[in-house]
Amino acid sequence: MKTIKTLRTLLLLAFFIGFTSCSSDDDGNAPRLDIETVTVSNLFAPQTGGQGQPVGGEFTRFNFSTGMQTTSTTDWDIAFRGTTIAVNGGTATGSVDEPERNGNAAAVIVDGTLAGVNSVDGLTFLQDGTEGFAIPSGSDNGWFNYNFMTNVVSKIPGKVLVFRTRDGRFAKVEIISYYQGAPANPDGFNDTPRYYTFDYVYNPNEGETTFE
Amino acid sequence: MANLSRMSLNKNNFYIYFLLFFMSYSHAQEVKSEKKDSIKVEALDPVILSATRTPRQLSSLPLPVTLISKRQIKQTGTVRLNEILSEQTGLIMVPDESGFSGIQIQGIAADYVMVMIDGVPLVGRSAGNFDLSRLAVGNIKQIEVVKGPSSALYGSEALGGVINIITQAPKTEDPTGNASFRVGSFSQLDANFNIDQKFEKLGYGLFINRFSSEGYDLTPETVGQTVSPFENYTVNGRLYYNFNDNLKLFSSTRYYFQTQENGFESQDDFFEGDSEETEWNTHLRLNHNWTDNLRFEYEFYFTNYRATESSESPVTNNVLFNSDFNQYLIRPEVRSIYRFDDSGTLTGGFGYQYNELDRTFFDSRVNFNSQYVYAQWDVNLIDDLNMIVGARFDNHSEYSNQLSPKLALRYDISENFALKGSVGYGFKAPDFRQLYFDFTNSAVGYTVLGYNVAIDKLTELQDAGQIIDVVVPLAQFDDPLKAESSVGINIGAAFKNEKLTTEINLFRNDFKNLIDTQIIARKTNGQNVFSYRNFDEVYFTGIELDATYMWNDNLRISGGYQLLYAYDKTQLDRIDNNEIFTIDDSGRTVLVERSDYFGLVNRSRHTANLKVFYNLPKIKTDFNLRLIYRSKYGLFDTNGNIILDTFDNSFVDGFVTANLAATKQFGKHFDLQFGANNLLDYTDTNIPNINGIQLFTRLDYNF
Numbered sequence: 001m002k003t004i005k006t007l008r009t010l011l012l013l014a015f016f017i018g019f020t021s022c023s024s025d026d027d028g029n030a031p032r033l034d035i036e037t038v039t040v041s042n043l044f045a046p047q048t049g050g051q052g053q054p055v056g057g058e059f060t061r062f063n064f065s066t067g068m069q070t071t072s073t074t075d076w077d078i079a080f081r082g083t084t085i086a087v088n089g090g091t092a093t094g095s096v097d098e099p100e101r102n103g104n105a106a107a108v109i110v111d112g113t114l115a116g117v118n119s120v121d122g123l124t125f126l127q128d129g130t131e132g133f134a135i136p137s138g139s140d141n142g143w144f145n146y147n148f149m150t151n152v153v154s155k156i157p158g159k160v161l162v163f164r165t166r167d168g169r170f171a172k173v174e175i176i177s178y179y180q181g182a183p184a185n186p187d188g189f190n191d192t193p194r195y196y197t198f199d200y201v202y203n204p205n206e207g208e209t210t211f212e
Numbered sequence: 213m214a215n216l217s218r219m220s221l222n223k224n225n226f227y228i229y230f231l232l233f234f235m236s237y238s239h240a241q242e243v244k245s246e247k248k249d250s251i252k253v254e255a256l257d258p259v260i261l262s263a264t265r266t267p268r269q270l271s272s273l274p275l276p277v278t279l280i281s282k283r284q285i286k287q288t289g290t291v292r293l294n295e296i297l298s299e300q301t302g303l304i305m306v307p308d309e310s311g312f313s314g315i316q317i318q319g320i321a322a323d324y325v326m327v328m329i330d331g332v333p334l335v336g337r338s339a340g341n342f343d344l345s346r347l348a349v350g351n352i353k354q355i356e357v358v359k360g361p362s363s364a365l366y367g368s369e370a371l372g373g374v375i376n377i378i379t380q381a382p383k384t385e386d387p388t389g390n391a392s393f394r395v396g397s398f399s400q401l402d403a404n405f406n407i408d409q410k411f412e413k414l415g416y417g418l419f420i421n422r423f424s425s426e427g428y429d430l431t432p433e434t435v436g437q438t439v440s441p442f443e444n445y446t447v448n449g450r451l452y453y454n455f456n457d458n459l460k461l462f463s464s465t466r467y468y469f470q471t472q473e474n475g476f477e478s479q480d481d482f483f484e485g486d487s488e489e490t491e492w493n494t495h496l497r498l499n500h501n502w503t504d505n506l507r508f509e510y511e512f513y514f515t516n517y518r519a520t521e522s523s524e525s526p527v528t529n530n531v532l533f534n535s536d537f538n539q540y541l542i543r544p545e546v547r548s549i550y551r552f553d554d555s556g557t558l559t560g561g562f563g564y565q566y567n568e569l570d571r572t573f574f575d576s577r578v579n580f581n582s583q584y585v586y587a588q589w590d591v592n593l594i595d596d597l598n599m600i601v602g603a604r605f606d607n608h609s610e611y612s613n614q615l616s617p618k619l620a621l622r623y624d625i626s627e628n629f630a631l632k633g634s635v636g637y638g639f640k641a642p643d644f645r646q647l648y649f650d651f652t653n654s655a656v657g658y659t660v661l662g663y664n665v666a667i668d669k670l671t672e673l674q675d676a677g678q679i680i681d682v683v684v685p686l687a688q689f690d691d692p693l694k695a696e697s698s699v700g701i702n703i704g705a706a707f708k709n710e711k712l713t714t715e716i717n718l719f720r721n722d723f724k725n726l727i728d729t730q731i732i733a734r735k736t737n738g739q740n741v742f743s744y745r746n747f748d749e750v751y752f753t754g755i756e757l758d759a760t761y762m763w764n765d766n767l768r769i770s771g772g773y774q775l776l777y778a779y780d781k782t783q784l785d786r787i788d789n790n791e792i793f794t795i796d797d798s799g800r801t802v803l804v805e806r807s808d809y810f811g812l813v814n815r816s817r818h819t820a821n822l823k824v825f826y827n828l829p830k831i832k833t834d835f836n837l838r839l840i841y842r843s844k845y846g847l848f849d850t851n852g853n854i855i856l857d858t859f860d861n862s863f864v865d866g867f868v869t870a871n872l873a874a875t876k877q878f879g880k881h882f883d884l885q886f887g888a889n890n891l892l893d894y895t896d897t898n899i900p901n902i903n904g905i906q907l908f909t910r911l912d913y914n915f
Contacts (some may be wrong), residue, residue: 032425068599102738111791111793112793112801113793113800113802113803114800114801120225138738139738140731140740141734145852148655148656154851154852155795155852156852156853157793157795157801157851157852158792158793158801159801159855160781160801174800174801176798176799176800177799182799184797185861192843197799199800
């Protein structure tokens with residue numbers, strides 16, 4: 001089972017939230033929901049094939065609003081299979097065993113640190129489609145590099161994956177590791193791949209385009 | 213295993229020999245040595261040829277020059293050029309990411325250092341590196357290293373400096389020379405024969421060397437050796453003929469052949485094959501004195517370097533590699549040297565160079581040619597102020613013309629103290645590989661295309677349906693690839709008295725248009741197509757310090773130090789713009805600050821050496837100990853941001869190697885030498901060119 005825990009709550013956030021709720025939310029609506037930084041550890045994303053064979057297998061789906069892996073075929077935002085990340089928006093790209101897209105999710109990669117991406121304003125979101133995944137697959141193309149000498153998949157630093165969820169809210173993600181237990185220097189021949197550890201920040205408030 | 217036991221055996225023998233050696237000294241009460249005091253001889257002002265292309269006193273030169281004498285080579289017991297060079301300040305032998313080793317001068321990589329014998333260039337590089345171990349040092353009079361751009365005299369490649377090997381010319385009617393035999397760890401065998409003789413008009417020199425080793429393995433857990441067994445042969449014949457006082461002929465032919473085994477067993481297969489290298493150099497020069505003040509030199513030079521490599525399995529017919537590399541260079545040149553009565557020396561020259569390469573991964577044989585002209589004026593403007601000013605113009609078939617100026621000044625403040633400064637331009641033409649390569653890695657599937665063939669080859673790949681998309685505008689290939697170039701500045705001071713010689717030099721080299729690979733297209737197999745492009749701008753700056761102290765006639769201590777900063781300017785700008793990120797110890801992205809940027813790979817901030825040469829004339833013995841230090845450096849980026857930063861994990865810690873040698877003279881003709889290289893037995897799997905402790909003994913017969 002996946003252990004989902006809160007690693008660090010940005011104390012400053014609380015201050016900012018308090019500040020913004022005082023200044024803008026003065027029309028008596030429901031109280032604003034908290035924005036937290038959450039770490040997901042060891043989310044298993046198996047695949048079949050690869051190494052020249054056609055890639056297949058069911059995607060591991062993830063729901064930002066619960067912060068949990070899900071088997072629901074509708075209530076999911078993003079999904080993982082090997083190094084590939086799909087969004088619940090657009091259409092299938094054409095590979096086998098892809099989940100049906102029934103939401104309006106989309107994605108874009110932004111250069112920066114996770115804390116440095118504060119708003120989605122001005123970003124151009126893409127959805128999955130026959131042209132490919134919204135998060136481009138392949139080495140040195142999206143979020144990772146693959147070194148054939150060491151057989152290691154390593155993340156490219158400074159790539160923040162920004163998602164629109166299936167229902168129009170926003171989340172930002174930084175992948176930390178692709179290996180079980182998130183070793184600092186993975187061994188491509190001994191460590192177990194396809195275990196995602198990532199940080200995410202999800203803004204549950206509908207209509208908000210910031211992460212503050 | 214076999215190597216290990218042999219080594220320890222050698223070690224034991226070594227200590228016993230050493231003990232015997234010392235005991236025999238303490239008992240020997242010999243007559244005072246009649247040996248000429250060669251330290252004094254050395255102190256007489258040596259002459260340098262490479263700095264100006266004319267004989268020139270070392271002590272009066274405005275340029276930073278390192279001189280290595282025959283005596284130093286003999287005393288240290290080194291047999292190949294790489295060994296002796298790596299003991300000099302600011303010169304290090306560096307294995308790069310290609311696995312080949314080359315020399316770094318002032319931080320500048322081997323690609324930008326010209327290697328010459330008697331003033332003519334050698335060809336045949338592996339991934340830009342010139343293998344200096346190809347050169348035996350048994351018939352060398354001296355090695356000259358001129359630091360800083362020297363393209364004003366030598367053209368392409370001489371950005372970082374030039375290394376010029378000056379061979380011994382015959383002097384006496386009695387034949388002189390030596391025969392030596394050296395045995396060392398790792399089954400190293402080195403045999404030398406060298407003879408020179410000069411009659412009234414005719415002189416000759418002959419040098420023969422055979423060198424072999426069983427190689428060594430720093431990673432026994434992997435298949436194959438770090439260095440496989442090899443043997444090589446060098447033959448150099450030289451002929452000198454004086455038609456009269458005004459017309460003198462010099463001709464030299466050198467032949468080198470090496471064969472190295474490539475066979476090894478892997479878990480499920482075994483491979484056979486070998487690597488062969490063959491090199492020919494033929495150098496003809498006619499010196500012609502027209503008048504007392506004017507002389508001409510007519511020179512013709514031809515060289516051919518060929519390397520073939522194969523490794524395949526006789527069982528499964530798997531081919532690991534099979535390649536051929538065949539390069540020719542032909543260069544006629546005419547020089548004139550005019551000595552004014554009171555206003556210096558004017559040197560001028562022009563020449564033509566033809567360069568041809570045929571190799572695996574090229575569509576066809578390709579060739580370059582160039583014409584060049586140069587001039588240099590070496591003059592004392594006033595008594596204590598020397599100036600060298602010069603320029604060279606190269607017209608090349610494949611890239612834009614190059615004008616390479618140079619200016620150097622030296623001011624003697626007093627008899628002991630001088631200031632020097634020089635500034636020069638250097639360039640390196642794009643090499644054949646960067647223009648004509650067509651290589652697809654069969655195991656992984658990526659493709660590398662030379663600049664001049666990129667569009668054609670890409671079209672072929674597109675037609676074959678192997679390309680998803682082209683990621684750069686192809687219009688960038690319209691203009692020819694530019695030559696890489698640099699501007700180098702050296703400013704220094706020299707102090708010299710009876711006992712102490714010191715020199716300080718501040719250097720800065722700014723490189724631009726460096727050629728590097730870029731992705732130009734994506735392939736359907738998920739791999740990329742690479743080609744070349746001018747884009748990097750880097751700089752190398754630092755300080756060199758050298759000091760030699762003669763304690764007395766018999767004890768000489770010298771030390772050297774180099775401080776180096778080597779950075780990519782483009783990356784510094786990107787850091788300033790907050791565009792570069794790294795991964796901290798928790799796996800999270802953080803912004804790279806300038807203080808996190810370690811600089812270029814393979815560069816050590818500090819390098820240093822300390823050498824003690826001690827002579828005991830009573831027992832006709834000399835000792836020397838040389839310590840060489842290199843501080844921490846990084847091998848490559850490990851966290852995906854292209855640059856080497858403090859969070860990368862490819863750093864090699866600083867280390868010291870110690871080399872020791874002792875030579876005792878027996879009678880008039882024999883020298884017996886013992887030595888140990890890498891006495892501290894330092895090894896690191898990241899440094900393939902340094903093996904464990906190597907003990908050796910050499911017997912030398914001099915006549």
